[in-house]
Amino acid sequence: MNLFADIRTRVIACLDQMVTEGTLPEGLSTAAVAVEPPRDPAHGDMATNAAMVLAKPAKMNPRAIADALAAKLLTDPMITVAEVAGPGFLNMRLDPSVWQGVVKTALTDPTYGQSSLGQGQKMMVEYVSANPTGPLHVGHTRGAVFGDALARLLDYAGYDVTKEYYINDGGAQVDVLARSVYLRYLQAHGQDVEFPDGTYPGDYLIPVGEALKEKVGDKFIDKGEQFWLEEIREFATAAMMDLIREDLAQLNVTMDNFFSEKSLYGTGLIEKAIAELDAKGLIYRGVLEPPKGKMPEDWEPREQTLFKSTEHGDDVDRPVQKSDGSWTYFAPDIAYHYDKVQRGFDQLIDVFGADHGGYVKRMKAAVSALSDGKVPLDIKLTQLVKLYKNGEPFKMSKRAGTFVTLRDVVDQVGPDVTRFHMLTRKNDAPLDFDFDKVLEQSKDNPVFYVNYAYARVNSAVTKASAFAKVDDATLAGVDLSGLTHDAELxxxxxxxxxxRLVEIAAKGHEPHRIAFYLYDLASDFHALYNRGNDETALRFVQESDSDTTQAKIALIRSVAIVISHGLGILGVTPAEEMR
Known part of the structure; x- marks a missing residue:
């Protein structure tokens, strides 16, 4: 049940009647006709822009269209008021029984809020994809939470979602990891070691070095890296991916698939992807223009193999193969996304850190070229997180060596608080994470305020159950006609x-809208609860009147149900009680 979609259907039906009767000309598109909450609730329950968007193509005065449409709508028993405002906006008020029906639906329909928007389209969401060189840090935490909530939202909206992690194990950073593990391996054998600049000195590699010693003994002692680099690289990468999976589990994040960059090399996959672009006339040999701004000292014009990304919306063409024949960093990324297209996904989403902003246009150009424009790619950038504790920046982790880890955050506040708070800002806005404030029990703390609403409902239901039947099936059948107070409505x-909100959030790939909505719903609920302190008739539990109590409990149980659905999308477990 989507009440706004239902009323829009009725508006369109009235417009069709007006065409049949000759009030409107034939051939008008109603795609832009919307029904939404009015900006000012005092103006009505819903508003439609129908007259405004149809006036120009119909060559009519919008007010004339609105007047005729209002007359049609007033014949619908669901609509009690249809008033024209301004140049042609139409405000509507619905019969109270319509609102009461919303409560019944929330109580009886376990899919309330779910959507068929996606129509089963195959959607790939790739997120986290951190280098497998250490534990996840706080920036990865935000990307993990955002990507996971987005995947849950799209699943809720009717898409067939696959969650994937791209393992960046094909570059030089995994060689550095292997050398760092080798130093810990020597240390495990009792040798004194120093970590040169550029290696990974974090304590998290100590158990990896010890595990390597247990596996191979002294096999690699005093051996050149040509004897151990490849083997230790594979061993260390596997250990880091185990660590990363454990980190993600701390946040209740699980992936459907892990894709290795290394699997693209030596298998012909990169060559195949570039050949596909070449067959489309998009690969050529050429020399790039020098970079804009200050010229790098080491820049010199070199002939390279280039991708005509400008033909698909990029600012400049991009090199895919260097003058020495080796692949650029961009080439395996092209191949990876070519593989995604070949796997038959209808839409792709990549979640990147803020430092990947320069990669957006080239990656979109590649996917557009590889899919002939048929597979859209949306790239979401997650901005930085600033951590505070006791009003001061949170100190770095000794375990990681250089940064605050995901586990540092989760250990402080728990996964639910971490996840919810990471979604209290849009992904491309900076986020302050204050360990004291996210645990504060106040209205200013969204995660507390929403959970407090859920817990308050449970408390009232428990109290009412002492003298009335308050299971959802019973509540769905009670008389709700007494729910007419403005605070209840x-x-x-x-x-x-x-x-409606679910569809808006899913279309925009914006899971933060779910967190915002839950806060607003909790605010309206708490306002109703507080009104009951002064107006006894609004209290949820009326001990002398079981029928009225059941109606009020039906209302607030529907609130708890929707909060539970929303928190499920965010990956947060509702608090049954607050202590």
């Missing part, structure tokens, strides 16, 4: 927005 109207 405000809550119901917010519940009615849930299916």
């Amino acid at each position: 405000n809550v119901i109207k917010k519940l009615a927005e849930w299916p």
Whole structure:
């Protein structure tokens, strides 16, 4: 049930009647006709822009269209008021029974809020994809939470979602990892070692070095790296991926698939992807223009193999193969996304850190070229997270050596608080994470405020159960006609927005909208609860009137159900009680 979609269907039906009757000309597109909450709730329950968007193509005065449409809508029993405002906006008020029906639906339909928007389209969400050289840090935490919540949201909206991690194990950084593990291996044999600049000195490699000693004994002692580099690289990468999987599990994040960059090399996959672009006339030999701004000292014009990315929206063409014949960093990324296209995904989403902003246009150009524009790629950038504790920047982790880890954060506040707070800002906005404030029990702390609403509902239900049947099946059948107070209707109207909000968030790939909505719903609920302190008739539990109590409990149970659905999308477990 999507009440806004239902009313829009009724608006379109009225417009079709107006065409049949000759009030409107034939051939008008109603795609831009919308039904949404009015900017000012005092103006009504819903508003439509129908007259405004149809006036120009119909060559009519928008007010004339709105007046005729209002007359049609008033014949619908669901609509009690249809008023024209301004140049042609149309505000509507719905019969109270319509709002009461929202409560019944939330209580009886376990799919309330879910959508068929995706229509089963295959959607790939790639996120985290950190270098397998150490534990995940706080920046990865935000990307992991955002990507996972986005995948859950898209699944809820009817897409067939695959969650994938791209293992960057094909570059020089894994050689550095292997050398760093070798030093810990020597240390495990009792040798004194020093970590040169550029290696990884974090304590997390100590157990890896010890495990390597246990596996190979003294096999690599006093041996040149040509004897051990490849073997230790594979051993260390596997150990780091185990560590990363454990980190993700701390956040309740699981991947459907892990794809190794290394699998692209020596298998012909890179060559095949570049050949595909070449067959489309998009690969050529050439020399790039010098970089804009200050000229790097080591820059010199070199003939390279280039991809005509400018033909697919990029600013400049991009090199895929260096003058010495080796592949650029971009080439395996092209091959990886070619593989995604070949796997039959209808849409692709990549979640990158803020430092990958310069990669957006070239990657979109590659996917556009490889799929002939048929597979859209959306790249979401997650901005930096600043950590505070006791008003001061949070100190770096000794375990990691250079940064604050995901586990540092989760150990401080838990996975649920971490996940919710990471979604209280849009992904491309910077985020402050204050360990004290995210645990604060106040209205200013969204995760507390939403959970407090859920716990308050549970408390009221428990209290009411002492003298009335309050299971959802029973509540769905009670008389709700007494739920007419403005504070009660405000809550119901917010519940009615849930299916619409899910679709808006899914279309925009914006899971933070779910967190914002839950805060607003909790605010309306708490406002109703607080009104009951002064107006006894609004209290949820009326011990002398079981029928009224059941109606009010039905309302707040529907609030708890929607909160539970929303928190599920965010990957957060609702708090049954607050202590």
